[in-house]
Amino acid sequence: MTFRRFRILILLGVLAAAIGMTWLEQTLVRGWRAPLDVAVIPINGDGSEQAAGTIRALQASDFNDINVFLQRETARYGVKQQQAMLITLLPELDKKPPAPPHDGSVLKTIGWSLQLRWWVYQQSGQLLPQLGKIKLFVLYHAPQDGIALEHSLGLQKGLIGVVHAFADPKQAQQNNIVIAHELMHALGASDKYGFGGRPVYPQGYAEPDWPEHMPRQAAEIMAGRYVNAAGRVVMPPSLEQCVIGAQTAHEINVDAGFRQQYASSN
Ligand SMILES: [Zn+2]
Numbered sequence: 001m002t003f004r005r006f007r008i009l010i011l012l013g014v015l016a017a018a019i020g021m022t023w024l025e026q027t028l029v030r031g032w033r034a035p036l037d038v039a040v041i042p043i044n045g046d047g048s049e050q051a052a053g054t055i056r057a058l059q060a061s062d063f064n065d066i067n068v069f070l071q072r073e074t075a076r077y078g079v080k081q082q083q084a085m086l087i088t089l090l091p092e093l094d095k096k097p098p099a100p101p102h103d104g105s106v107l108k109t110i111g112w113s114l115q116l117r118w119w120v121y122q123q124s125g126q127l128l129p130q131l132g133k134i135k136l137f138v139l140y141h142a143p144q145d146g147i148a149l150e151h152s153l154g155l156q157k158g159l160i161g162v163v164h165a166f167a168d169p170k171q172a173q174q175n176n177i178v179i180a181h182e183l184m185h186a187l188g189a190s191d192k193y194g195f196g197g198r199p200v201y202p203q204g205y206a207e208p209d210w211p212e213h214m215p216r217q218a219a220e221i222m223a224g225r226y227v228n229a230a231g232r233v234v235m236p237p238s239l240e241q242c243v244i245g246a247q248t249a250h251e252i253n254v255d256a257g258f259r260q261q262y263a264s265s266n
Helices: 003-029 049-057 060-076 106-124 169-186 246-251 254-264
Strands: 036-044 085-089 133-141 153-155 160-166
Touching (some): 036 049, 036 060, 036 169, 060 085, 060 169, 106 133, 106 153, 153 169, 160 169, 246 254
Parallel strands (some): 036 133, 133 160
Antiparallel strands (some): 153 160
């Protein structure tokens, strides 16, 4: 065998292993048979003292309402678990993940997502990839008037979320909405909002059976916002006012997970 052929064979092997691991990982997390294994890794997003202070004060329990939300909502689809997820808060990381390309070309985006997965693997400090562990990198920024945060994102391949959050205790509950949204992306859910952040009717609405124009007081998690009585698109104050809609439930395999459980117990 020539060296060239050997090299191609090795590359194909690596590719097959990567595809196999992605498949295995998705089967593990989307089976809904065991609590999700979630690691939160805080990062100082802007080098500010405010972000540093917020990170110093962080506790794993600050993310409890994500667990409560996930448990409440998956239970509506029949999943019965003591805990929906186990959250570990890892020490602050002093590096930032590679930024996504701005022009959004397909090739650049593919290249960047591979780069991000490689970066995450390097940060883990482990030789073998941590199968089934969802890694959420939360970059804290001091709030500045009129300046929006960069877009957060969640990747299904590699189970990675990169969340931009406000370093402000008053924002903690809304930060958890953004974290839960990206966690859902990692599990395979798609966005349900359109232009201007407006929820898509009906799948992006809580109470999708009601007429579109009726004001809501809760949001579908993948829309992240709802239209209130004044006709404005607003973010709910906390995950208590968020639901997992039927389409999202299907995308993250909660409904199938329930059917399997039911079938195996009969
Ligand atoms: Zn999204």
